[in-house]
Amino acid sequence: MKVSVVSRSGREVVKGGIQLSDDAKVADLQEAIHAKTKKYYPARQRLTLPVQPGKSGKPVVLNQKASLSDYCEKGSGSLTVVFKDLGPQVYYSTLFFWEYVGPLFIYPIFYYLPVYKYFGYEGERVIHPVQTYAMYYFCFHYFKRIMETFFVHRFSHATSPVSNVFRNCAYYWTFGAYIAYYCNHPLYTPVSDLQMKIGFGIGIVCQIANFYCHILLRNLRSPTGSGGYQIPCGFLFNIVTCANYTTEIYQWLGFNIATQTVAGYVFLAVAAAIMTNWALGKHSRLRKLFDGKDGRPKYPRRWVILPPFL
Amino acid sequence: MAAALKRAYLAVYNWAVFSGWAQVLYYAVTTLLRSGHQDVYAAVERPLQLAQTAAVLEIIHGLVGLVRSPISATLPQIGSRLFVTWGILWSFPETTTHILVSSLVISWSITEIIRYSFFGTKELLGSAPSWLQWLRYSSFLIMYPTGISSELGLIYIALEYIKASEKYSFRLPNAWNYSFDYFYASIMVLLIYVPGSPHMYTYMLGQRKKALSKSKTM
Numbered sequence: 001m002k003v004s005v006v007s008r009s010g011r012e013v014v015k016g017g018i019q020l021s022d023d024a025k026v027a028d029l030q031e032a033i034h035a036k037t038k039k040y041y042p043a044r045q046r047l048t049l050p051v052q053p054g055k056s057g058k059p060v061v062l063n064q065k066a067s068l069s070d071y072c073e074k075g076s077g078s079l080t081v082v083f084k085d086l087g088p089q090v091y092y093s094t095l096f097f098w099e100y101v102g103p104l105f106i107y108p109i110f111y112y113l114p115v116y117k118y119f120g121y122e123g124e125r126v127i128h129p130v131q132t133y134a135m136y137y138f139c140f141h142y143f144k145r146i147m148e149t150f151f152v153h154r155f156s157h158a159t160s161p162v163s164n165v166f167r168n169c170a171y172y173w174t175f176g177a178y179i180a181y182y183c184n185h186p187l188y189t190p191v192s193d194l195q196m197k198i199g200f201g202i203g204i205v206c207q208i209a210n211f212y213c214h215i216l217l218r219n220l221r222s223p224t225g226s227g228g229y230q231i232p233c234g235f236l237f238n239i240v241t242c243a244n245y246t247t248e249i250y251q252w253l254g255f256n257i258a259t260q261t262v263a264g265y266v267f268l269a270v271a272a273a274i275m276t277n278w279a280l281g282k283h284s285r286l287r288k289l290f291d292g293k294d295g296r297p298k299y300p301r302r303w304v305i306l307p308p309f310l
Numbered sequence: 311m312a313a314a315l316k317r318a319y320l321a322v323y324n325w326a327v328f329s330g331w332a333q334v335l336y337y338a339v340t341t342l343l344r345s346g347h348q349d350v351y352a353a354v355e356r357p358l359q360l361a362q363t364a365a366v367l368e369i370i371h372g373l374v375g376l377v378r379s380p381i382s383a384t385l386p387q388i389g390s391r392l393f394v395t396w397g398i399l400w401s402f403p404e405t406t407t408h409i410l411v412s413s414l415v416i417s418w419s420i421t422e423i424i425r426y427s428f429f430g431t432k433e434l435l436g437s438a439p440s441w442l443q444w445l446r447y448s449s450f451l452i453m454y455p456t457g458i459s460s461e462l463g464l465i466y467i468a469l470e471y472i473k474a475s476e477k478y479s480f481r482l483p484n485a486w487n488y489s490f491d492y493f494y495a496s497i498m499v500l501l502i503y504v505p506g507s508p509h510m511y512t513y514m515l516g517q518r519k520k521a522l523s524k525s526k527t528m
Binding site: 182183185187188189259260261262263 | 482483484485486487488489
């Protein structure tokens with residue numbers, strides 16, 4: 001069959017189109033486009049069906065594993081796809097590694113090295129036990145995240161635009177430094193021993209729970225990464241859609257109860273807002289997909305992210 | 311019914327804030343002619359504070375969907391205006407006799423008079439005359455540079471007073487392990503203007519292109 005590849009403005013991206021066998025898959029088309037255009041490797045391509053004039057709504061994105069014939073206009077042996085360049089891409093694992101490795105090194109810099117001299121604080125620094133535990137806790141958290149990135153998570157879209165590396169690293173590294181500055185400050189005021197224990201206790205329990213949530217999510221996806229959505233179930237997922245975000249938020253709350261810095265709470269608020277945004281999207285996607293029709297199960301009533309609030 | 315209510319509310323809002331800015335411009339010019347630039351702030355302070363602070367409503371309008379403006383454009387604009395109005399001029403009276411105050415309020419008021427009358431007319435009559443639309447999408451070409459320079463200048467002038475006064479600053483140690491230094495925060499604001507101003511200017515250039523080409527094809 002003949003596939004013509006056009007840009008969103010109508011210009012032909014591959015002159016003369018591409019000839020493929022009738023049983024070719026979308027992935028074969030992507031390889032062919034890459035071969036013809038050299039710089040657009042498949043991860044950079046976003047292929048959609050042209051939107052019918054007069055119709056609104058989002059264009060249909062071609063599924064990499066599907067057959068091209070699934071998208072053909074009925075009967076005809078030809079297909080037009082709209083191409084968008086997503087820009088240079090990096091693997092999600094690359095992106096996550098760089099965003100998490102920053103805090104892992106930045107926090108100990110404030111703990112071990114005499115940084116505060118340069119802020120005008122001369123002299124000996126007394127280190128409270130809570131500051132030591134906080135450093136281990138914080139660093140373990142980001143170490144855990146890196147390990148999960150390489151050994152636990154199964155990613156749906158394999159790549160992310162390169163610009164996200166800068167944006168995400170700025171977010172994590174700046175907040176890491178912001179929190180580390182206050183937690184390790186020579187004039188730091190610790191909370192009571194009991195409060196510290198309660199805080200770290202909550203944090204550790206939630207980190208373990210969070211890890212278990214990630215294992216459960218991993219097992220929803222097959223190793224070949226065939227994608228697709230499943231209804232998450234088991235453990236906390238039975239009552240809240242994004243239990244992984246829930247445990248992450250409560251884990252940071254534990255850290256903040258133990259260390260009590262405004263910087264930590266600001267980070268908690270921003271992180272919670274970002275995760276809530278994601279959770280609302282995921283929850284509504286799952287509810288739309290699992291609508292109970294055509295033999296599909298109906299998505300059960302659940303909290304979105306933070307019982308008892310949302 | 312809801313659409314008519316929305317139009318009525320927006321019409322009232324736009325014309326009310328318009329009259330505030332008209333007062334600012336009037337008092338500024340008459341004071342300049344009658345006495346001098348050092349008295350301009352005292353003359354415009356009340357209508358300026360009222361009209362500028364009312365703009366907070368515009369963030370809410372955008373959030374609830376009453377108007378289409380993206381929050382990425384309105385938030386930095388209103389943020390910088392409120393910072394200069396309250397965080398610099400009102401908080402540090404030593405800055406208010408400077409001539410940059412005159413260039414500031416004249417730039418702001420001319421821009422806003424055009425902008426609010428444009429939107430106010432659209433809400434009342436359904437559309438605005440093309441000369442007003444042209445003004446709304448062209449005045450920024452001059453007013454943004456003059457306004458932004460005045461804002462930057464006044465923030466910079468205020469820095470020595472901010473540092474000396476320790477106002478709005480918290481020091482360690484305290485139970486919440488928090489500190490805030492208004493002096494360094496103000497310097498950060500100055501730095502944000504470096505990427506922020508081109509962002510706002512090119513945003514308006516894009517809006518201008520869209521708006522003025524649309525009216526040509528009509």
